[in-house]
Amino acid sequence: MALIQTENLTKVYGSGETAVTALNRVNLQVNPGEFVAVMGPSGCGKSTLLHLLGGLDRPTDGKVTIDGTALAAMKDDDLAKLRRKRIGFVFQFYNLIPVLNAVENTALPITLDGVPPVESKKRAVEWLQKFGLGDRQGSRPDQLSGGQQQRVAIARALVAEPALILADEPTGNLDTRASDEIAALLGKVSKEYGRAVVMVTHDPRIAAYAGRIIFLKDGAIVDETVLERKTGDKAKILADKMRAIGE
Numbered sequence: 416m417a418l419i420q421t422e423n424l425t426k427v428y429g430s431g432e433t434a435v436t437a438l439n440r441v442n443l444q445v446n447p448g449e450f451v452a453v454m455g456p457s458g459c460g461k462s463t464l465l466h467l468l469g470g471l472d473r474p475t476d477g478k479v480t481i482d483g484t485a486l487a488a489m490k491d492d493d494l495a496k497l498r499r500k501r502i503g504f505v506f507q508f509y510n511l512i513p514v515l516n517a518v519e520n521t522a523l524p525i526t527l528d529g530v531p532p533v534e535s536k537k538r539a540v541e542w543l544q545k546f547g548l549g550d551r552q553g554s555r556p557d558q559l560s561g562g563q564q565q566r567v568a569i570a571r572a573l574v575a576e577p578a579l580i581l582a583d584e585p586t587g588n589l590d591t592r593a594s595d596e597i598a599a600l601l602g603k604v605s606k607e608y609g610r611a612v613v614m615v616t617h618d619p620r621i622a623a624y625a626g627r628i629i630f631l632k633d634g635a636i637v638d639e640t641v642l643e644r645k646t647g648d649k650a651k652i653l654a655d656k657m658r659a660i661g662e
Contacts, residue, residue, distance in 0.1 A: 416483070417444040418578055418611050419468060423477035426463050426634075437463040439634040440477065447578065450605035450612045452622035454653065455631035456661050461615040462583055464631070468613060469502050469581045470494050481579070499528055503572030503610075505582040505601075509564045511556040511571075517543055518552045521570045528575070535574075542570035546600065562593030569600060573610070580604060582614040586621050598624040619657060623649035632660050 424441040427434050438460045445451050453461050466472040467479055470486045479486045481501060486494060511520045521539035526532065543552055546566045556564050565585060572580055582601060586594035598621045605612045605626075616622050623642065630638040637660060642649050 418447045418449075418481065419445045419613075420480050421468070421477065422480075424464070424467060424474055424479060425476040426460075426467060426472070427475040436634050438467070438474075441631075441634070441636055443629065443636065445579075445611050445613055447611055448605055448609045449627065450602055450625045451614070452625035452628045453613065453615045453631060454617065454619070454622050454628055454657060456657075457617070459631040460634040461631055463634075465581050465583050465613065465615050468579075469504060470498055499524065499575060501577050501579060503575065503577040503580045505565070505569055505572050505580060505585045507584040507587040509556070509561075509568045509588075511564055511567060513556055516553045516555050517548060517559070517567050517570075520556070520567055521574055524571060525575050538574050539570065542573055543567070546570055560593070561589050562596055565589065565593070565597050566600065569597070569604070573604065573608070578611060580610050580612045582612065584615055584617070586616065586618065594618070594621055619653035620650040622653050628653060630656060630660050 421441050421443045424438055426438040427436050429435055441464065453464060455461055467474055473487055481497065489497065512523065518536055518539045521543055522535040525538065526535045540552060543549060546569065548563060548566055551559060551563060559567065585601065586597050589597060601612050601614060602624045604610050614625060622628050626642055628640045628642065629636055638656060640653065640656065
């Protein structure tokens, strides 16, 4: 059974002559532990799709289901609870609290959810250690590099043990080396820790770390590529597809 599934997912902003269709009847399934990248030209609906998958916005038509439960049918309180328990979010600009150190930032979601401080700190430290930040637990964001801050943000997204990670351009603010480290880490989150990862990116080199790539154009899925281990120059294959889609 798919962890998350969309059926004819549609999002329209505005009405009448000024209406803009951001997503148009998108059908997508993501299985537990799968790493899926979403690519496409600017304005094609990538971020809108991610927001709908995470229950941050509601569709105009169609539906999103997680574990068979339709998000649009849930009350706001129940939806917020599901997001806290089942979904972790990673954004381009980290969104760390400047006055909190790495452990405190990582532990924040479960601390706010009522987990006792001793337990929340223990779980935060465990994730930071997994991501090579065991020696930076007491560092504030301004004492960390961009790549280190994003690793803290990913640890924070995982501290509640969600089944799904949604990452919106997670490498967009990083240099090449840090970008590769973060993309590889998200692959590890999928393969070793069994979380489903859906990542929006404009970079074919970063998308090549995923196992399946969905291409959007004008709000619709226009292509899908599965990358096996034996696939040749993955980044070039994806870059060529992006150029073809953009034409």
